[in-house]
Amino acid sequence: MSSPRFEPKNPDFRAAATSTFDRQPAMRTLGISLARLEPGEVDLEMPYAPAFTQQHGFVHAGIITAGLDNACGIAAFTLMPADTGILTVEFKTNLLAPAKGDRFVFRARVIKPGRTLTVCDAQAFAVQAGHESLIATITGTLMALPPRG
Amino acid sequence: MSSPRFEPKNPDFRAAATSTFDRQPAMRTLGISLARLEPGEVDLEMPYAPAFTQQHGFVHAGIITAGLDNACGIAAFTLMPADTGILTVEFKTNLLAPAKGDRFVFRARVIKPGRTLTVCDAQAFAVQAGHESLIATITGTLMALPPRG
Amino acid sequence: MSSPRFEPKNPDFRAAATSTFDRQPAMRTLGISLARLEPGEVDLEMPYAPAFTQQHGFVHAGIITAGLDNACGIAAFTLMPADTGILTVEFKTNLLAPAKGDRFVFRARVIKPGRTLTVCDAQAFAVQAGHESLIATITGTLMALPPRG
Amino acid sequence: MSSPRFEPKNPDFRAAATSTFDRQPAMRTLGISLARLEPGEVDLEMPYAPAFTQQHGFVHAGIITAGLDNACGIAAFTLMPADTGILTVEFKTNLLAPAKGDRFVFRARVIKPGRTLTVCDAQAFAVQAGHESLIATITGTLMALPPRG
Numbered sequence: 001m002s003s004p005r006f007e008p009k010n011p012d013f014r015a016a017a018t019s020t021f022d023r024q025p026a027m028r029t030l031g032i033s034l035a036r037l038e039p040g041e042v043d044l045e046m047p048y049a050p051a052f053t054q055q056h057g058f059v060h061a062g063i064i065t066a067g068l069d070n071a072c073g074i075a076a077f078t079l080m081p082a083d084t085g086i087l088t089v090e091f092k093t094n095l096l097a098p099a100k101g102d103r104f105v106f107r108a109r110v111i112k113p114g115r116t117l118t119v120c121d122a123q124a125f126a127v128q129a130g131h132e133s134l135i136a137t138i139t140g141t142l143m144a145l146p147p148r149g
Numbered sequence: 150m151s152s153p154r155f156e157p158k159n160p161d162f163r164a165a166a167t168s169t170f171d172r173q174p175a176m177r178t179l180g181i182s183l184a185r186l187e188p189g190e191v192d193l194e195m196p197y198a199p200a201f202t203q204q205h206g207f208v209h210a211g212i213i214t215a216g217l218d219n220a221c222g223i224a225a226f227t228l229m230p231a232d233t234g235i236l237t238v239e240f241k242t243n244l245l246a247p248a249k250g251d252r253f254v255f256r257a258r259v260i261k262p263g264r265t266l267t268v269c270d271a272q273a274f275a276v277q278a279g280h281e282s283l284i285a286t287i288t289g290t291l292m293a294l295p296p297r298g
Numbered sequence: 299m300s301s302p303r304f305e306p307k308n309p310d311f312r313a314a315a316t317s318t319f320d321r322q323p324a325m326r327t328l329g330i331s332l333a334r335l336e337p338g339e340v341d342l343e344m345p346y347a348p349a350f351t352q353q354h355g356f357v358h359a360g361i362i363t364a365g366l367d368n369a370c371g372i373a374a375f376t377l378m379p380a381d382t383g384i385l386t387v388e389f390k391t392n393l394l395a396p397a398k399g400d401r402f403v404f405r406a407r408v409i410k411p412g413r414t415l416t417v418c419d420a421q422a423f424a425v426q427a428g429h430e431s432l433i434a435t436i437t438g439t440l441m442a443l444p445p446r447g
Numbered sequence: 448m449s450s451p452r453f454e455p456k457n458p459d460f461r462a463a464a465t466s467t468f469d470r471q472p473a474m475r476t477l478g479i480s481l482a483r484l485e486p487g488e489v490d491l492e493m494p495y496a497p498a499f500t501q502q503h504g505f506v507h508a509g510i511i512t513a514g515l516d517n518a519c520g521i522a523a524f525t526l527m528p529a530d531t532g533i534l535t536v537e538f539k540t541n542l543l544a545p546a547k548g549d550r551f552v553f554r555a556r557v558i559k560p561g562r563t564l565t566v567c568d569a570q571a572f573a574v575q576a577g578h579e580s581l582i583a584t585i586t587g588t589l590m591a592l593p594p595r596g
Contacts, residue, residue: 026209029200051178060175061237062215069211088210089564090588092241092390092539094417094437096410111435112394116563117536117590119392119435137409137417139392139437141537141588143564238415239439241390241539243566243586245559260584261543265414266387266441268541268584286558286566288541288586290388290439292415324507327498349476358473359535360516364509386508390539 006040006113010082013039017078020086024070032067032106034074040110042075047103059099061136064124068093068138071108072120076142079113083147089117091140099135101126111139118142155189155262159231162188166227169235173219181216181255183223189259191224196252208248210285213273217242217287220257221269225291228262232296238266240289248284250275260288267291304338304411308380311337315376318384322368330365330404332372338408340373345401357397359434362422366391366436369406370418374440377411381445387415389438397433399424409437416440453487453560457529460486464525467533471517479514479553481521487557489522494550506546508583511571515540515585518555519567523589526560530594536564538587546582548573558586565589 010016014037021027021034030052036043044067052063069091077086108122124136159165163186170176170183179201185192193216201212218240226235257271273285308314312335319325319332328350334341342365350361367389375384406420422434457463461484468474468481477499483490491514499510516538524533555569571583 020204023204024202024209025199026201026203026212050174052175053173054175055169055172060173060215060219061240062211062218063175065214065218065242066209066211069214070209087247088244090241090243090537090566091210092239092437093214094239094409094439095237096417098236111392112432119394119537121435134410137419137437139390139435141392239388239417241586243558243588245566260541261581268388268543270584283559286568286586288539288584290541318502321502322500322507323497324499324501324510348472350473351471352473353467353470358471358513358517359538360509360513361473363512363516363540364507367509367512368507385545386542388539388541389508390537391512392537393535396534 006079006110008039008079010080012082013078016082017074020077021074026066027070030063030066032070037078039078040075040113042071042108044071044106045103048101059104061095064099064136065093065138067104067106068122068124068136069140071106071122072138072140073142075108075110075120076118079110079118080144085145087143087145089141089143091138093136093138095136097133097135099126101128103127116144155228155259157188157228159229161231162227165231166223169226170223175215176219179212179215181219186227188227189224189262191220191257193220193255194252197250208253210244213248213285214242214287216253216255217271217273217285218289220255220271221287221289222291224257224259224269225267228259228267229293234294236292236294238290238292240287242285242287244285246282246284248275250277252276265293304377304408306337306377308378310380311376314380315372318375319372324364325368328361328364330368335376337376338373338411340369340406342369342404343401346399357402359393362397362402362434363391363436365402365404366420366422366434367438369404369420370436370438371440373406373408373418374416377408377416378442383443385441385443387439387441389436391434391436393434395431395433397424399426401425414442453526453557455486455526457527459529460525463529464521467524468521473513474517477510477513479517484525486525487522487560489518489555491518491553492550495548506551508542511546511583512540512585514551514553515569515571515583516587518553518569519585519587520589522555522557522567523565526557526565527591532592534590534592536588536590538585540583540585542583544580544582546573548575550574552579563591
């Protein structure tokens with residue numbers, strides 16, 4: 001997007017958000033990568049992996065939620081001041097269709113940024129033979145932790 | 150519990166629920182095991198694993214949610230008729246404290262069983278030096294899929 | 299919208315949805331009216347009323363939720379077959395700003411229609427001096443009840 | 448309860464919580480009253496009123512949610528310091544059975560108190576001919592607003 005909806009407080013938000021993402025071993029283990037990063041908007045991607053499936057061969061709802069939650073966290077983080085920490089307060093996921101695809105995309109955008117609390121939405125899409133279909137949604141609340149003095 | 154709150158419809162609910170749990174590669178990958186199984190009640194356990202942590206060394210919220218969601222699914226499944234399938238419709242997680250511990254316990258119990266929809270609650274506890282502390286809660290809706298004719 | 303995203307199963311969906319809305323005394327009591335109705339999309343409106351405020355003079359979060367939930371229910375109902383009943387399974391509300399305004403608009407749209415379950419999103423806006431601001435969001439699951447045989 | 452689970456920070460928590468409850472016109476309009484108040488625990492009661500019903504004569508889900516949310520808010524408020532304000536951040540409601548009864552009871556208890564955020568659970572019961580049945584549950588996050596300096 002050429003005209004971001006939000007003005008980042010941290011001019012180095014890209015480096016800060018990328019570094020926070022990269023320091024999460026869970027993301028590496030799940031094979032999730034950062035595909036797009038704008039102020040208040042993030043896309044993550046994840047390949048299909050049999051190791052993370054449930055009893056029908058679809059990716060487990062908890063793993064899809066891990067991707068959705070992380071996309072929300074990084075999207076919220078892009079709008080926070082430098083040296084702020086972040087934690088997830090809560091989220092709600094609706095599972096709309098089986099997580100069946102070659103890969104998965106998690107698209108998050110900030111709905112309401114705040115000094116303490118930020119609310120984000122994200123959608124998970126399954127990509128199969130180049131076709132995207134919506135499989136899950138999340139709404140989450142993220143909390144900014146001020147730098148330790 | 151010697152007097153279960155719910156009467157299972159499937160006399161072989163233990164074998165059915167155990168089999169459904171065991172056929173999930175994601176549970177094996179996450180190291181999650183079935184620790185207790187009663188009608189409408191399930192405990193799962195998971196050891197700490199650095200591979201599933203976030204940037205502060207705590208277990209990722211999405212991984213904790215995978216355990217909570219699975220505990221709810223198996224708890225709901227114990228009350229469903231034989232040959233029924235199950236899927237998660239939605240869940241809501243509140244993260245109360247960092248997932249910091251030697252191991253984690255996920256305790257689910259059915260709140261309201263139903264022919265089509267079953268509502269479950271679960272709590273996640275971190276266990277450290279033998280002390281349990283509540284770290285997250287979930288409420289989820291599970292759907293029974295009738296056997297294919 | 300000239301090109302609706304969804305095809306209604308009931309050709310008389312407008313009459314059916316309007317009738318269901320009108321038969322709710324709670325909507326009359328709260329002063330909520332139907333402002334727009336399309337397949338899978340509904341706008342409701344509500345004037346500010348001191349009788350439904352909390353301790354700071356803003357409309358109570360539960361009242362805003364009643365409007366959001368109802369908008370979701372009617373939006374889902376527009377896509378259901380004739381003679382179907384509807385009930386709300388669950389919803390999640392995020393309150394983003396105080397409900398301070400001359401009137402309020404609740405805009406719902408179906409995210410995923412289904413034979414049994416339909417998932418809807420809605421947003422609540424406060425309108426003050428002609429300016430709209432987002433004050434709350436909801437995601438809800440609605441269930442279709444087949445006609446009694 | 449003779450031994451409260453939580454220690455209130457405000458010795459006048461009863462007067463403060465009662466006053467906050469009483470200053471909500473919405474509670475008066477809905478006929479909701481404070482039935483029990485302990486540190487971190489609150490019961491509210493509401494009579495059946497046709498004015499707040501939906502199309503089948505049951506109390507509207509949004510009205511039940513208003514009672515649940517308020518019970519959570521007052522329960523959280525009992526544990527906050529003097530002169531603190533409170534607002535609801537978010538909540539999730541599961542509707543388990545129709546709100547059919549002579550009166551309704553909303554029972555809230557704090558799950559996790561915090562300096563900024565407090566998480567509460569509440570249950571709604573319908574009372575009919577002296578028999579209570581669970582009709583809805585909520586989990587909510589409440590935020591403490593420090594006194595203005």
